[in-house]
Amino acid sequence: DTEVTQTPKHLVMGMTNKKSLKCEQHMGHRAMYWYKQKAKKPPELMFVYSYEKLSINESVPSRFSPECPNSSLLNLHLHALQPEDSALYLCASSPQNNEQFFGPGTRLTVL
Amino acid sequence: RKEVEQDPGPFNVPEGATVAFNCTYSNSASQSFFWYRQDCRKEPKLLMSVYSSGNEDGRFTAQLNRASQYISLLIRDSKLSDSATYLCVVGPGGYQKVTFGIGTKLQVIP
Numbered sequence: 001d002t003e004v005t006q007t008p009k010h011l012v013m014g015m016t017n018k019k020s021l022k023c024e025q026h027m028g029h030r031a032m033y034w035y036k037q038k039a040k041k042p043p044e045l046m047f048v049y050s051y052e053k054l055s056i057n058e059s060v061p062s063r064f065s066p067e068c069p070n071s072s073l074l075n076l077h078l079h080a081l082q083p084e085d086s087a088l089y090l091c092a093s094s095p096q097n098n099e100q101f102f103g104p105g106t107r108l109t110v111l
Numbered sequence: 112r113k114e115v116e117q118d119p120g121p122f123n124v125p126e127g128a129t130v131a132f133n134c135t136y137s138n139s140a141s142q143s144f145f146w147y148r149q150d151c152r153k154e155p156k157l158l159m160s161v162y163s164s165g166n167e168d169g170r171f172t173a174q175l176n177r178a179s180q181y182i183s184l185l186i187r188d189s190k191l192s193d194s195a196t197y198l199c200v201v202g203p204g205g206y207q208k209v210t211f212g213i214g215t216k217l218q219v220i221p
Binding site: 041042055107 | 142143145152153154155156157160198200202203204205206207208209211212213214
């Protein structure tokens, strides 16, 4: 299995909803990442987990809450989001040395 | 000065042309260098890692110049399917944060 999968592909949520994004990889990579990408901009790092521990939090608002239940899974819990949080949310995993493989992303719309 | 700088383009080239992109970086301690390709509304896909010795994959050649702190990507015999945004990525190594360039948009025209 040589890919990163993400669910759901699309998500529409209201500002009072709670939802979760899921990411999975079975390549044995020891680091996993969450990125946010707006149109015509490069991906913007949110969180990094290495060896299942949170190693980088790029001062992300607390309405985004990451979780790494095991070395293959990464979740992003969403609560009380704002319309400006609408974006493509990308998960990536890395075997070593900054090389990253991205999942297809979840396109999130906050109403 | 931005950490990683790329010309955003667009580069409009005819099929069969050779096109080259450059990307400069400011941190001389950078250890890892990549080119990614991103199609509209899709995820970035790793195209090539970049090494000082240069590396080639079919029609694509990447080069790193540490002295001048830039990396390059050369695409020969451009195909319509090469139309995409090409992202330059530079990092310190390990599992640390990498820096993305703004991306260079390539449009190959028939």
